[in-house]
Amino acid sequence: MEDIEITSIKKNKEDKEYVLNAVSKKGKLLEFAASKLQDDKEVVMAAVLNDGEAMEFASDKLKDDKETMLTAIKKAPWTACYASDRLKADKDIILESVKQYGQTLYYASEELRDDEEVVKNAVSNKGIIIKYASYRLRDNEEIAKIAVSQDDRAIHFLSERLKNNEEIKKLIEK
Secondary structure (H helix, E strand, C coil): CCCHHHHHHHHCCCCHHHHHHHHHHCHHHHHHCCHHHHCCHHHHHHHHHHCHHHHHHCCCCHHHCHHHHHHHHHHCHHHHHHCCHHHHCCHHHHHHHHCCCHHHHHHCCCCHHHCHHHHHHHHHHCHHHHHHCCCCHHHCHHHHHHHHHHCHHHHHHCCHHHHCCHHHHHHHHC
């Protein structure tokens, strides 16, 4: 049996006021809204303010809207995976996400995988994610120390030079 909220929103999926009210209380109901409302910034913002995960159901146009994406990321950092390719190359978007959810580095553009600030933030809370950093930054001693201190398995993804670095080896022995 389908949830009453889902049944109701499906019946009223074209009614902006109804949908706006519903997603304000339960953001993921955006999934059942009409596509034109999934493309309505006011409706989508109400949904992601309630639950950042509702970003999954936003239109591609709004997945390319910086303000909407930042709002979703602040509520659910991992939702950066839904960002458009353009926003996956936007430092503000990726940095906001990796500060709490290092795994976002996987979705970041090549340029941001080579950005020291972005990578430092990512490996600070998910050391092993260094495997998605650029080769240049996998050879950065400061970043390597942060990554290995967070997760000693990160050593496997460092440059050969740093895998043999005595200071880094000592961090793993602790």
